[in-house]
Amino acid sequence: MKNLFIVILLICGSFISANTAETEAKEARALVVATEKVAISSEISARVEKINFLMGDAFKKGDVLITFDCKLYKAQLEVLKADHKSAKVQLKNDKELLDMRSIGELQYQLSESALKKAEAELSIAKLNVERCNIVAPYDGKVMDVYTNIFASIEQREPLMDIVGDGLLEAEIVAPSNWLKWLKKGHSVKITIDETGEVLDAIIISLGAAVDAASQTIELKAQFNKKYESLIPGMSGIVKFE
Numbered sequence: 001m002k003n004l005f006i007v008i009l010l011i012c013g014s015f016i017s018a019n020t021a022e023t024e025a026k027e028a029r030a031l032v033v034a035t036e037k038v039a040i041s042s043e044i045s046a047r048v049e050k051i052n053f054l055m056g057d058a059f060k061k062g063d064v065l066i067t068f069d070c071k072l073y074k075a076q077l078e079v080l081k082a083d084h085k086s087a088k089v090q091l092k093n094d095k096e097l098l099d100m101r102s103i104g105e106l107q108y109q110l111s112e113s114a115l116k117k118a119e120a121e122l123s124i125a126k127l128n129v130e131r132c133n134i135v136a137p138y139d140g141k142v143m144d145v146y147t148n149i150f151a152s153i154e155q156r157e158p159l160m161d162i163v164g165d166g167l168l169e170a171e172i173v174a175p176s177n178w179l180k181w182l183k184k185g186h187s188v189k190i191t192i193d194e195t196g197e198v199l200d201a202i203i204i205s206l207g208a209a210v211d212a213a214s215q216t217i218e219l220k221a222q223f224n225k226k227y228e229s230l231i232p233g234m235s236g237i238v239k240f241e
Contacts (some may be wrong), residue, residue, distance in 0.1 A: 035162025
């Protein structure tokens, strides 16, 4: 009887230890990330005329972030406007001549092609002038700036990084066996290392595949509201309720 009692105690102890370990395991690390993050680069070669927002500055959708000196592009636009106007006049004149059979069909078709070419060149010129201003695609903040006023930049050269002002998210790596009970919509609390705050979030997505080597899966949680103290790059501990 004594030996049986000891065996029962050992079994119960193992069960309690397993449950305790499982409870302790319901914590994971998290990295705070922005839902909207863009690395802005130049679409034209030009000289930086003005930088309206610097690192940490907040902006609104439609604000001009960076302005280029575009005198050359604007002058090219005026030249192409004149070429387009001339091509239209020429086509109109050739149409009248064609109707009077003073010119052949080939000449008229060449005038049509010339007008289409002038229209395409004019569209490109207008687009280049529009690119002289880098406009904010949404409300947000500037993360970093990589250029300076008066700097001459090339096409596709990095200018600044921006983040949106929407709800932030947390990237989490958790054991894959948690999928037995973890689902989308699961509420979690995230203790932020940098501030010590405990913030509410909800699991919004589960990874599409399990990492076979580490037996983990990537999760994504979204914070329930905008927290003024929370910024991308912070980290913390996620506690699963």
